[in-house]
Amino acid sequence: MIYVDNNATTPMAVEVAQAMSQAYESAFFNPSSQHQAGQKAHRRLDDARETILNLLGAETTRFASDRLVFTSGGTEANNLALFGLGKETSGQVIISAIEHPSVSEAADQLAARGGKVRVLPVDGNGVVQFAELDRWLVEPTRIVSVMLGNNETGVLQPIREIAAICRDRDVPLHVDAVQGIGKIPVNFRELGASAMTLTPHKFHGPRGIGALVLNDRVTLNPSMFGGSQQLAMRPGTESVELAIGFERALQLAIETLPEAGPNMQNLRDRLEALLTDLIGADQIVIIGRDAPRLPHTSNIAFPGIDRQALVMALDMAGVACSTGSACASGSSEPSPTLIAMGLPEGVISGSIRVSLSRFTTEPEVDEVASRISQCVKRLQKS
DSSP states (O other): EOOOBTTOOOOOOHHHHHHHHHHHHHHOOOOTTTTTHHHHHHHHHHHHHHHHHHHTTBBBBOOBBEEEEEEESSSHOOOOOOHHSSOOOOEEEETTTOOHHHHHHHHHHHTTTTTTTTOOOOTTTTTTTOHHHHTTSOOOOEEEOOBBTTTTBBBOOOHHHHHHHHHHOOOOEEOOOOBBBBBBBBOHHHTTSSSEEEOGTTTTTTOOOOOEEEOTOOOOSSSSSSOOGGGGGGGGGOOOHHHHHHHHHHHHHHHHHHHHHHHHHHHHHHHHHHHHHHOOGGEEEEEEETSSSTEEEEEEEOTSSSSHHHHHHHHHEEEEEBSSOOGGGOOOOOOHHHHHTTHHHHHHEEEEEEETTTTOHHHHHHHHHHHHHHHHHHHOHH
């Protein structure tokens, strides 16, 4: 099986597994316990938290102290931001039309409770259009949430420009950066966001842990209660082992990025070029191609081919890819992201997502292109 569904999850790096194995043996103590072993585990947890913040470009000086709240993953971190951030508890919420379900469905819940939700549109390349944002922010606003890079198309969003508008209006901006970490340089302070979500299983770390990074100026209201851990913003016994795995995965992701980022982009471009040659330029659409994209993500449409039939055929052919967000993979509904882009129905219904990692090789990409081509041509004849 050739695995090219890395936007869903990535294989754990050997170094991460080793670090976690050692932690399970020596740092299994409850970090809230008062005995020496528990306090040692607590210090190790704090070390991991500080390392992660520093690697992400957060401020950890005595003049400004950004914070990191460990969660169970990206979905919880996004929910925590949508429900917990903002001084205007009754104000509107603004999201983009292409957010991950953990943001868009959280916004739906806020709307069901009587809140007002506004949605920023995107253009045909999937880039958020924010011309109306400054005018919208005249109204009391709890939070604006726009992702860094789309999980389906890889298209990058104008976060710094949006952050500047939010900052002028003193409205917190949350950024879902889950797909960007480890693929492009991400500096929390340079983004200008108030909060940022990430999770290490997207960059060869463990599942079951994520984080919400918070600017030192924002307040987070908890969604859970029953403990004083993490300043009561997210109570519950922390997993030191998962935090150590998180830390090691992020270290490796950033260390390898100067080489891995360009390599993933070269492989993605190679895949798209091979498929265009093998299938024909008139039979394929590279979605978001004309916009800046994450280097590892390709959303490819074959008009006239059913996307689910193609993914199943590829699975039988030994290629693991997807039709879009893993959180919606059990659904036969068309992609809200591609609909928001205004793409033709034939493109939407015929699109698949191929996502690479720093472990993907050129021979694998060549074989994936060959197998996709064979499956598409077979389905075209059926």
